[in-house]
Amino acid sequence: MSILVTGAAGYIGSVCSEVLISRGMSVIALDSLLEGHRGAVPPGATFCQVDLADRAQLEAVFTKHKVDAVMHFAAEALVAKSMREPSIFYATNVASGVNLLDAVTRHGVKKFIFSSTAATYGEPRIVPIPEDHPKAPINPYGKSKLTFEQILADYKLYTGLKYVTLRYFNAAGASNTCGENHRVETHLIPRVLEAAAGSLPHVDVFGTDYPTPDGTCVRDYIHVLDIADSHVRALEEIDRVTGEAFNVGNSCGFSILEVIDAAERITGRKIPRKLGPRRPGDPAVLVASKEKLKRVLGWEASHSSLEEIIQSAWTWKQKHPNGYAQNASA
Numbered sequence: 621m622s623i624l625v626t627g628a629a630g631y632i633g634s635v636c637s638e639v640l641i642s643r644g645m646s647v648i649a650l651d652s653l654l655e656g657h658r659g660a661v662p663p664g665a666t667f668c669q670v671d672l673a674d675r676a677q678l679e680a681v682f683t684k685h686k687v688d689a690v691m692h693f694a695a696e697a698l699v700a701k702s703m704r705e706p707s708i709f710y711a712t713n714v715a716s717g718v719n720l721l722d723a724v725t726r727h728g729v730k731k732f733i734f735s736s737t738a739a740t741y742g743e744p745r746i747v748p749i750p751e752d753h754p755k756a757p758i759n760p761y762g763k764s765k766l767t768f769e770q771i772l773a774d775y776k777l778y779t780g781l782k783y784v785t786l787r788y789f790n791a792a793g794a795s796n797t798c799g800e801n802h803r804v805e806t807h808l809i810p811r812v813l814e815a816a817a818g819s820l821p822h823v824d825v826f827g828t829d830y831p832t833p834d835g836t837c838v839r840d841y842i843h844v845l846d847i848a849d850s851h852v853r854a855l856e857e858i859d860r861v862t863g864e865a866f867n868v869g870n871s872c873g874f875s876i877l878e879v880i881d882a883a884e885r886i887t888g889r890k891i892p893r894k895l896g897p898r899r900p901g902d903p904a905v906l907v908a909s910k911e912k913l914k915r916v917l918g919w920e921a922s923h924s925s926l927e928e929i930i931q932s933a934w935t936w937k938q939k940h941p942n943g944y945a946q947n948a949s950a
C-alpha cells in the first residue's frame with residue numbers, strides 16, 4: 621500500500637512515515653520544508669518538496685506516484701502565531717488542504733486520515749473531553765482545523781471520500797531516529813529538556829493559581845509512536861468508521877510542575893523554573909476521553925507513560941543536541 625504523507629518532514633509526520641515503512645508500506649513524503657527538516661524524512665520514503673498551495677506541483681505528485689491513501693499532517697500549528705497572523709492559518713490549514721482534497725478527488729484516492737487537534741473543543745465543559753463535546757475553538761488555529769473537519773464531511777457526502785479525523789492532545793516523545801525539533805519550540809517537554817541541557821536558562825510556568833492540585837495547568841501527553849500507531853489502526857478500519865472523529869490521548873493529566881519534576885528525575889539534572897502569570901487562552905485542564913477509540917477501534921496507547929515519553933525525548937535530544945540542523949541535508 622502506498623501512502624502520501626503530507627508534513628512528512630515535520631515532527632509527527634516523520635515518525636508516522638517511519639512507522640508506516642517499518643510495517644511494509646510505501647511512503648511518498650511531501651513537505652514544503654517551511655518548518656520541517658529534510659533530515660527528518662526516513663531514507664526509505666520518496667521525498668517530494670512541494671507546497672500544498674501550489675496546485676500544479678501537487679498535481680504532478682499524484683500523476684507521478686500511485687497513492688492509495690493520504691495522511692494529512694501538514695499544517696501551521698502554533699497557536700500563538702495563529703492569533704497574530706490568522707490568514708496564514710486559513711490559507712494553509714483550509715485553502716491548501718482543499719487543494720489536496722481536490723487532487724485526491726481527481727485521482728480517485730478514497731482514503732484520507734486528518735490530523736486534527738484538541739484545540740477544536742476550546743474551553744472544556746466536561747473533562748475528560750468526549751468527541752461529541754461542543755466545538756468552540758478559541759483561536760484561529762483551532763478554528764481552521766474545525767473548518768477543515770467540516771469540509772471533509774462535505775467531500776464524504778459529495779465525492780464518496782472515506783476519512784477519519786484524529787484529534788491529538790499533547791504529542792510528545794521520540795522514536796529511535798526521529799524526534800521533536802520545531803524551529804520555534806513552544807511545547808512543554810522539549811522546552812523542559814532544553815532547560816535540563818542548559819540551552820534555556822529556565823522553564824516558564826504560566827499561571828500557578830489554576831483550580832488544579834498544584835495550581836498549574838494539566839495536560840494529556842501522548843507518545844508520538846502511539847499517534848503513529850493510531851493512524852495505522854484508523855486506516856485499517858476506515859471502511860467501517862468513515863466520517864468519525866477520535867481523540868488520541870491518554871485520559872491521564874499531568875500538571876506543568878509534575879512534568880518538570882518527572883524530567884528532573886529522568887535526566888538527573890536540576891531544571892530551573894520561573895513562575896509567572898497566566899497566559900490568555902490556556903484552559904486549566906485538557907484531558908481526552910480515550911473511551912471511543914478503545915470501544916470502536918479497540919485501540920489504546922501503549923507507550924504513553926510520562927516516564928517513557930520523557931525518557932525517549934531525552935535520549936533523542938542527547939543523540940541530536942542541535943536537532944536536525946547538524947545534518948548537512950537538514
Ligand SMILES: NC(=O)c1ccc[n+]([C@@H]2O[C@H](COP(=O)([O-])OP(=O)(O)OC[C@H]3O[C@@H](n4cnc5c(N)ncnc54)[C@H](O)[C@@H]3O)[C@@H](O)[C@H]2O)c1
Pocket residue numbers: 626627628629630631632633650651652653654655656657670671672673692693694695696697712716735736737738787788789790791792802
Ligand atoms: N504537536 C502536537 O502536539 C499536535 C497536537 C495536535 C495536533 N497536531 C497536528 O499534527 C500535525 C503535525 O504537527 P507537528 O507537530 O508534527 O507539526 P510540524 O510543524 O512539525 O509539521 C508540519 C509540517 O508541515 C509542513 N508544511 C506546513 N505547511 C505546508 C504546506 N503548505 N505544504 C507542504 N508542507 C507544509 C511543515 O514544513 C512541517 O514539516 C499538524 O497538523 C498539527 O496541527 C499536533
